[in-house]
Amino acid sequence: MASRHLARSIVMQTLFEWDFNGKNPASLAGVVARNKQEFGPGLEEEYPFIDNLVRGVADRLPTIDKIITAAAPEWPIEQITSADRAILRLGLYELLYGNHEEVPPKVAINEAIELAKSFGGESSGRFVNGVLGTVYREMGEPGKEYPKREEPHT
Secondary structure, eight states, rough: OOHHHHHHHHHHHHHHHHHHHHHHHHGHHHHHHHHHHHHHOOOOGGGGHHHHHHHHHHTTTHHHHHHHHHTTTHHHHHHSSSHHHHHHHHHHHHHHHSSSTTTTTHHHHHHHHHHHHHSSSHHHHHHHHHHHHHHHHHHHOOTTTOTTTTTTOO
């Protein structure tokens, strides 16, 4: 399982670099290939997982960013640090669009929190947990009832 964590860190670094350099769709394949070569020797079996995550986030970027904006309205997307933004995008992709039999939602959230603790600032783990937790509750955790954001909390 440690190889999956390392694979996610490669995805996060790829998304960070791609975002930092202007999100040019033509450059994404080169960025991911270079990062797999530099950070992922010995992880060849995880390369399809990495490619799937990177492509999935890139393909759904506008939708994912709208979800981030809705879940963290006090933080405009441009004001979220680049590292936290990349981690949130990855975490939301896995949470919303990933194969939940392969990666259960709580695992996706925990992995994103661990990435935030490693790559983000002092409060990044709490911030990522808050945003992903909000989305998870609004998705409807099986067997649990939570008030929606627009409902009063009693």
